[in-house]
Every structure is written in C-alpha cells, then in structure tokens.
Amino acid sequence: MTLGDMSTLTLPKNTAQILHELTGEERPDIALQLVLRDSIEHRLMKIKVSRQGFREKYGMSFDEYDQQWEAEDKDEDYTWEAERDYLEWEALVTRQHRLEATYNWLA
Numbered sequence: 001m002t003l004g005d006m007s008t009l010t011l012p013k014n015t016a017q018i019l020h021e022l023t024g025e026e027r028p029d030i031a032l033q034l035v036l037r038d039s040i041e042h043r044l045m046k047i048k049v050s051r052q053g054f055r056e057k058y059g060m061s062f063d064e065y066d067q068q069w070e071a072e073d074k075d076e077d078y079t080w081e082a083e084r085d086y087l088e089w090e091a092l093v094t095r096q097h098r099l100e101a102t103y104n105w106l107a
Contacts, residue, residue, distance in 0.1 A: 009029070009032075011028055011032075015028075016028045016031075019031035019032055019035060022034075022035055023035060033106055036106055037103060037106050037107075040099050040102060040103045040106070041103070043095075043099055044096060044099055044100070044103070047092050047095060047096045047099070048096075050088075050092050051089065051092050051093070051096070054085060054088075054089045054092075057085070058085075062089050062090070062092075062093050065086070065089065066086075066090070069082075069086050
C-alpha cells in the first residue's frame with residue numbers, strides 16, 4: 001500500500017496527545033506532518049555532519065571522490081578503508097537525496 005492509498009489513519013489517543021504536546025497542533029494529521037518534518041530535518045543534519053567528515057578526511061566533495069574512485073588509478077583506492085568509506089559516503093548522498101525529496105513532498 002502506498003501513502004496515496006491511505007485515506008484515514010487511526011492513532012491511539014495517547015499518540016494523538018503526544019503529537020499535540022510536541023507540536024501544539026490540535027489536528028493529529030497536521031501534528032504528525034510537523035513531527036515527520038522535524039525528524040527529517042534532524043536526520044539531514046546528521047547526514048551533513050557525516051558527509052563533512054568525509055570531505056575533511058579526503059579533502060574533496062563526494063563527486064570529486066567518485067570520479068577519482070571510478071578512475072581506479074591510485075593504489076590507495078583499493079584499501080578496505082577506502083572502499084568502506086566510498087560505500088558509506090555514497091549511501092549518505094543517496095539517503096540525503098531521498099530525505100530531501102520526502103521533506104519537499106511534506107511541505
């Protein structure tokens with residue numbers, strides 16, 4: 001089932017109350033949307049910090065690192081650490097793009 005298929009969402013009373021306390025919004029659907037946006041913003045900030053760590057470690061953006069990785073012309077690109085970092089960094093970029101799209105959809 002996709003989100004578009006859902007016409008109603010039933011929340012337990014205590015969940016609706018928690019949403020109200022968190023947001024100050026009376027309507028649970030709007031409160032839930034606000035909480036989701038806050039959660040996405042928080043996750044995007046964590047991704048930003050993680051990506052910054054890779055930028056500092058390698059002295060370049062992911063796009064530059066990706067080009068270097070694809071060229072396969074440096075021995076250090078074949079280390080376990082480099083491969084792990086590449087995969088983690090790539091996953092962060094992908095996750096960021098998906099979360100940004102979802103965030104914009106919630107706007």
